[in-house]
Amino acid sequence: xxxxxxxxxxxxxxxxxxxxKEINLDVIAVxxxxxxxxxxxxxxxxxxxxxxxxxxxxxAAQKHQIDGIMTLASDMPMRTVAAVxxxxxxxxxxxxxxxxxxxxxxxxxxxxxxxxxVPMFFRVNTKEEFYNAVQKIKDAGYRCIVKPADNSGSRGIxxxxxxxxxxxxxxxxxxxxxxxxxxxMLEEFMEGVEVSVxxxxxxxxxxxxxxTDKMTTGAPYFVEMGHSQPSxxxxxxxxxISQVAIAANKAIxxxxxxxxxxxxxxxxxxKIVELGARLGGDNITTHLTPLSTGVDMVEACINIxxxxxxxIDKKYDKGSAIKxxxxxxxxxxxxxxxxxxxxxxxxxxxxxxxxxxxxxxxIKSSVDRIGFVIAQSESAKEALDMCDVAMKKINIEVVEA
Numbered sequence: 189x190x191x192x193x194x195x196x197x198x199x200x201x202x203x204x205x206x207x208x209k210e211i212n213l214d215v216i217a218v219x220x221x222x223x224x225x226x227x228x229x230x231x232x233x234x235x236x237x238x239x240x241x242x243x244x245x246x247x248a249a250q251k252h253q254i255d256g257i258m259t260l261a262s263d264m265p266m267r268t269v270a271a272v273x274x275x276x277x278x279x280x281x282x283x284x285x286x287x288x289x290x291x292x293x294x295x296x297x298x299x300x301x302x303x304x305x306v307p308m309f310f311r312v313n314t315k316e317e318f319y320n321a322v323q324k325i326k327d328a329g330y331r332c333i334v335k336p337a338d339n340s341g342s343r344g345i346x347x348x349x350x351x352x353x354x355x356x357x358x359x360x361x362x363x364x365x366x367x368x369x370x371x372x373m374l375e376e377f378m379e380g381v382e383v384s385v386x387x388x389x390x391x392x393x394x395x396x397x398x399x400t401d402k403m404t405t406g407a408p409y410f411v412e413m414g415h416s417q418p419s420x421x422x423x424x425x426x427x428x429i430s431q432v433a434i435a436a437n438k439a440i441x442x443x444x445x446x447x448x449x450x451x452x453x454x455x456x457x458x459k460i461v462e463l464g465a466r467l468g469g470d471n472i473t474t475h476l477t478p479l480s481t482g483v484d485m486v487e488a489c490i491n492i493x494x495x496x497x498x499x500i501d502k503k504y505d506k507g508s509a510i511k512x513x514x515x516x517x518x519x520x521x522x523x524x525x526x527x528x529x530x531x532x533x534x535x536x537x538x539x540x541x542x543x544x545x546x547x548x549x550x551i552k553s554s555v556d557r558i559g560f561v562i563a564q565s566e567s568a569k570e571a572l573d574m575c576d577v578a579m580k581k582i583n584i585e586v587v588e589a
Contacts, residue, residue, distance in 0.1 A: 189214045190494050193249055193257040193272070195239040195265040197226025199541070203474040204260045205229050207486045213494075216252050218245060239265040246272055254278070256493035258445075260486070261469030263290045264338075279495050281465050285441035289465035292373045293337045295440065302439035305432060305459040307452075308376035311337060318360050321374040326351055331377035334359045336367035343553050347377055347407040378452040378459055383419050385433035385449040386473055388488055388500050394437045394447075395500055396430045397485060398477050400468075401568065402450075403511075409552050414575070415472055416509040416568040417480040425453060432458045440465065446489050448473070470554070471510050471562060479508035479536065479564040508564045509571035511579060512557040513540075517550045518586040520558070529561065529578040534571070537562040538578060548586055558584070 192208050194201055197219035205226045208215045217226050220238040227234050233252065237244045239259065249257060249272045257272050257280060259265040266286045273280030281289070288298045293311035300306055308328060310321035325332045332351075336344040344366025346359040363372050384400045401421070403414035419426055433449040440447075440463055448468030450461035467473040473485040482503025491498040522544060529538045540559035542548055549556040563574035 190255045190496075191216060191252055192490060192494060193218060193245075193252065193254045194226075195245070195257065195259040195268055196262050197221070197224035197234075199225055200261040200469055201259065202226045202229075203486050204258065204490065205232060207484070208490055211487065211490070213490070216248070216254060218248065239268055242268050242271045246275060249276060256280075256490070256495070258466075258489055258493045260467045260474075260489070263464055263466065266290050266465055279444050279493055281442060281445060285465060288440045289442075289447075289463060291338050291371075292335060292462060293371060295463060296373070298441075299436060299439050299460055302435070304435045304439050305457060307378050307459055310374045312372050312374060313370055315360060318372065318374065319356065322348070322351065322356060325374060325376055328376070333375050333377040334363045335373045335375070336363050337371035337373050338368050339366045345408075345410055347410070349408070378454050378461070380452045380454040381421070382450060382452050382461065383421070383429060384415070384468055384472065385429060385447075385451060386468055386477055386485065387433060387437060387447045387449065388485065388492065388498065389437060389442050389444055389447070390492060390498060390500075392443045394434045394442070396433060397483050397500060397502075398481055399426055399429055400472055400476065405551055411551050411554055411556070412470055412512075413514065413551070413557070414509065414511040414572070415470060415476060416572050417472075417476050417507065418505070418568060420568055421453065425458075429453070429458045432460065436460050436463050444492055446473070446485065446492075471560070475537065475562050476508040476510060479562075480506050480568075506564055507566060507568040507571040508562070509568060509575050510560050510562045511572070511575040513559045513561075513579065513582075513584065514551050514556075515548050515558060515584050516586050518548060518588050520544050520546055520548050521585040521587045523559075523582065523584050525582040529581040532563075532574065532578050532581070534565050534574045535561060535563050535578045538582070547589060 191214040193216040197217040215232040218235045235248045270286035344363040399419040405411045449463045488498040542558040561575045561578045565571040
């Protein structure tokens with residue numbers, strides 16, 4: 189029986205743990221949280237280790253003599269995946285690719301050097317560098333967006349409303365709080381619709397599996413509140429998007445495994461927002477892509493990591509969508525109507541990650557979303573409409589803390 193190590197055992201990695209068990213693999217799950225939901229899956233081996241503690245994960249991987257290693261929907265464990273894969277001669281990305289895929293500044297640099305379209309950008313660490321970069325973006329006639337150089341999930345992202353001193357200081361401090369290294373990225377704010385591209389690379393060939401339309405809260409935090417497949421953009425635009433995503437994968441150095449590439453369609457054409465060398469989160473690759481294409485990207489990734497044949501052929505062309513709930517700030521008093529929503533034809537899942545009695549925040553990052561609805565239909569528009577119908581069945585009562 190082949191052994192797969194999965195870094196992370198949270199709700200994000202749970203689909204990979206479950207799938208690996210389903211296809212009769214020996215699963216070693218790694219997470220620093222001993223209560224992680226993935227640890228509850230029957231028959232797995234548990235390693236209570238931080239997924240970014242490379243020496244400890246390496247020791248566990250060698251102890252279990254694993255045949256493959258992967259993660260899902262999380263960027264920082266990618267450096268651990270690369271280190272273990274290189275040391276144990278397993279299939280996966282190398283250290284250089286892991287750095288480019290997890291540090292926005294290194295990513296931008298690699299993409300620019302390979303002529304992949306990116307926005308104007310600057311990497312800064314001090315306030316003086318920050319002010320100078322802001323001025324250059326302002327002088328070029330662009331609005332400015334600030335991000336941590338090394339974080340994901342909409343954390344620490346801020347679009348400047350203006351160039352006043354108070355605004356700049358607030359944005360600097362807000363993004364700094366979410367940066368592990370203290371480095372920030374200042375970029376031209378790209379105007380246009382945003383999509384993500386879900387790909388799988390096998391032996392150096394990058395295959396586009398699906399293009400996903402995205403809905404966000406907009407400025408200033410850009411938290412993703414919904415996704416739908418397939419993209420409803422014109423065919424010629426989708427072709428351009430695919431080519432930019434493939435070029436980005438090549439520039440970053442992904443030869444085997446998945447990627448989740450976010451792209452803005454600007455007046456100058458598609459430009460890269462960022463690329464993750466892993467499966468996309470937000471239920472995009474675990475739920476939406478199988479519902480819209482019939483391609484099980486999780487199973488394909490597991491097989492790629494183990495050096496086994498991966499089935500990436502599209503089985504059908506349907507529509508799928510997810511929409512997230514938002515609410516006012518306060519204590520969740522009650523959530524009613526869940527079963528009524530689940531009984532609507534085409535609704536595949538209704539789930540809440542925050543429960544009655546817990547505190548609900550206004551939406552500033554992805555962790556503030558309290559739940560979601562997933563639906564499948566004949567088109568993306570119909571799937572989105574189905575989500576709306578289901579959400580109207582649910583009443584969420586929130587009281588002041």
